[in-house]
Amino acid sequence: MADCNGIISQMFIYPVKSCAGIEINQATLTATGLAFDREWMIVDQDGLFLTQRQIPHMVWITPELTSHSLKLKAPDQPTLEIEFNQRGASRSVTVWRDTLLADDMGDEAAAWLDQYLAVPGKRFRLVRFAKDAKRLSSKDWTKEIDAANMFSDGFAVLVATQRSLDILNERLLKQGHETVDMLRFRPNIVIEGLEAHTEDNLSELHLHTASGLVALGLVKPCPRCPIPNIDPYTANSTHEVMDTLATYRALARMDGAVCFGMNAIVLSGIGQTLHVGQGFEADYAI
Template sequence: MSNPSDLAAVVSRLYVYPVKSCAAVSVPEAVLTETGLEFDRAWMVVDGAGNFLTQRELPRMALIRPQLKHFEMVLRAPGMLALHIALDQVEAPTRVRVWDDEVDAYDMGAIAAQWFSDFLGSPARLVRFDPEHKRVSSLQWTQGVEAFNQFSDGFPLLVISEASLDHLNARLLAQGAAAVGMERFRPNIVLGPAAGSELAPHDEDRLELLQIATAQGAVQLRPVKPCPRCPIPNIDPATGLSSPEVGDLLQSYRQDARVNGALTFGMNAIVLQGLEHLLKVGQRVSANYRFDQAGPHRIHFYPCF
């Protein structure tokens, strides 16, 4: 008989975002690296001063769709010819800013810059993260563990459960709004229920340690920080248009005291074990719920409506 404090799940989806704030690539498998899934946020779009650009300012970035091939990344967008970016080539070294971090990167050249500038309607350049640069997650949240990132907002991985999205969509439908897809929340790892088990909405909030069984051995991930949500989940990834339904609904039930009342959805996670292991859709995931003096967090976080 399973312990009631154990979670039994599977990896139901894996997403990589090769270019920060552009569309997701749904993949059947991905190599786990110290900065998260391979190629995740390896590239970023910056303005003329080297400051990062996202859907927050330019919702049309949602319409830029990468495709990863053996030797290149192919970018497509409405009205544009495809842009081919070699995976093993960069141009001039540069320095760019993502949030408060100034990091080493490589400019991807004039052709890429013109392509992004034309589509976005303002000066833009494509850069690639310099793998020699060590960009560290907040040690306050990682409990002193050094976790590294490329151009992600601040942590290597984002984990969300299918149950959390189902719960949100039930609320949206109840108020006459349309259901939304997982892509709006930009997770890397999506958890679904294992056979014979079920997940509660936002179980990912309450997990101490995730263990994923791979052919190379166990991967260990630690959820460390609730993910505060900006306006990006309001943007329809199919159209690049924004409407307030998602953010307004989250305001009604996802204000999170752990991050000073910000709206959260999903958990940022760090890698403790399993570098270079191959994560695959369908792999088994186990975890324990965190306990405190009031009992398992599963009982008192975010009751269902």
């Protein structure tokens, strides 16, 4: 018998790393996480990845997925459409400590990014994770499992409990601040039915689908950078979110890093469909 259970209450994907997310009702699970999550990325002229840490208004780049293309929208910009079958020349890109090949999405996409992002001294390219590229999560956390991911910060899936956000918002309100929503933390799967931050102490999530079992291994608390301070609707950054979390979410096992949510890897269930409202079971880590 499982130690605890609950349901998936929300799901999100972020097709272009560090741009706006898409709330979804269901998704196919792949070896690298939810389908289309962090499959594209913006890099500079040197191939180095870029995020809201450097360019907060990246959050206003809004992706849309159709049956055959990725569309990007941004304020005062025409819609950019990129067909799924479009893959340009490979180029070397760097995301954190990993350097790998990615497929360039062409000059039209680059010009669109240059016009919108408009950072002096920077030129931008949109790249897509190459079909034959391979990027693995740190085995320091996966117990030597070869766990694939694409352009995420390091792991296939980010899981957070709804109650964790509720507790944060209660604290923010007591301090006279406005509440925030889950998009600040960019999870893939939000779960209900557990107390705040229970995900810290779980070993695996098991979800029974019509076609078989999905198992996600929860392997590492997610240290938070300043991105949760950025309002996804205004692109303004203030300090109250991270300052508040720092008063109770600095984890000793993460050398005092402020954490929210758990990074997970795919253990089984590739090709299965996950959906909002789906139940799960979980056991505590020993």
